[in-house]
Amino acid sequence: MTKLSVNVNKVAHLRNTRHMEVPSVTWAARTALDAGAVGVTVHPRPDERHIREYDVYAIQEVLKETAYAGREYNIEGNPFEGKYIELVTTVKPDQCTLVPDDPGAFTSNAGWKVSENRERLIEVIGDLKKHCGRVSLFMDADPDEIRLAKEVGADRVELYTEPYADAWGTDEQDNVLRRFIEASKAAQKAGLGLNAGHDLNLDNLGYLIQHIPWLDEVSIGHALIADALQTGLKESVKAYLNICNRFTG
Numbered sequence: 001m002t003k004l005s006v007n008v009n010k011v012a013h014l015r016n017t018r019h020m021e022v023p024s025v026t027w028a029a030r031t032a033l034d035a036g037a038v039g040v041t042v043h044p045r046p047d048e049r050h051i052r053e054y055d056v057y058a059i060q061e062v063l064k065e066t067a068y069a070g071r072e073y074n075i076e077g078n079p080f081e082g083k084y085i086e087l088v089t090t091v092k093p094d095q096c097t098l099v100p101d102d103p104g105a106f107t108s109n110a111g112w113k114v115s116e117n118r119e120r121l122i123e124v125i126g127d128l129k130k131h132c133g134r135v136s137l138f139m140d141a142d143p144d145e146i147r148l149a150k151e152v153g154a155d156r157v158e159l160y161t162e163p164y165a166d167a168w169g170t171d172e173q174d175n176v177l178r179r180f181i182e183a184s185k186a187a188q189k190a191g192l193g194l195n196a197g198h199d200l201n202l203d204n205l206g207y208l209i210q211h212i213p214w215l216d217e218v219s220i221g222h223a224l225i226a227d228a229l230q231t232g233l234k235e236s237v238k239a240y241l242n243i244c245n246r247f248t249g
């Protein structure tokens with residue numbers, strides 16, 4: 001069954017526009033977990049535009065609570081920039097998702113070119129595996145690069161789904177989906193777990209899961225938090241969970 005990890009970056013974004021803890025990032029994490037999310041995702045960027053160092057530790061404390069036993073912490077970031085390594089080797093999350101973002105990236109906009117980063121990825125993944133449960137690489141839907149992800153030691157890959165979201169509702173929709181299915185089969189054949197994320201929403205999520213039912217996890221933030229402005233966060237999480245549950249056994 002495809003699990004949902006809720007990314008709370010955007011709650012932190014709003015919180016940072018005033019000097020008060022409103023809205024609370026830990027409240028959002030708890031609400032998402034109480035609604036049934038498998039876990040919480042954060043992306044502590046070097047400029048701390050949204051998730052700040054203290055948020056990372058505060059969410060760790062939430063996930064230590066008995067009520068959330070078995071839920072997962074997914075921390076995203078570029079291991080070669082900022083304080084990512086320091087944070088994850090201290091917090092020891094269930095999953096480290098490595099993303100090749102430049103420090104000033106507007107948002108995540110590409111997957112790893114493993115072919116151009118083999119040696120340093122082998123080293124950093126080997127180190128991270130001593131501190132976290134799984135290492136996932138944020139990847140474009142490129143079967144060749146995905147096969148290399150296995151070779152450098154990744155446990156999972158996360159398909160960067162912005163191209164899929166951009167094609168949604170256009171004539172290119174099914175051509176792009178086919179690329180993602182091919183990439184997903186390459187991950188499956190390589191023995192990699194499969195995650196997906198970026199710009200997934202209530203409109204495009206079901207079709208993706210329906211065609212890639214072996215998807216282990218989606219991490220969703222931007223659209224889910226935007227939807228929550230209309231429905232409330234608990235109902236927004238439940239709406240995404242309903243889609244995850246509907247299309248997988």
Ligand SMILES: CC(=O)[C@@H](O)[C@H](O)COP(=O)(O)O
Nearest residue numbers: 009043076099107108197198
């Ligand atoms: C890696 C990815 O696609 C997202 O998880 C990322 O966290 C989005 O970053 P922003 O929330 O800063 O746009």
Ligand SMILES: NCC(=O)COP(=O)(O)O
Nearest residue numbers: 007197198199219221222
């Ligand atoms: N890895 C994707 C993620 O955590 C959230 O991406 P988005 O839903 O905010 O685009």
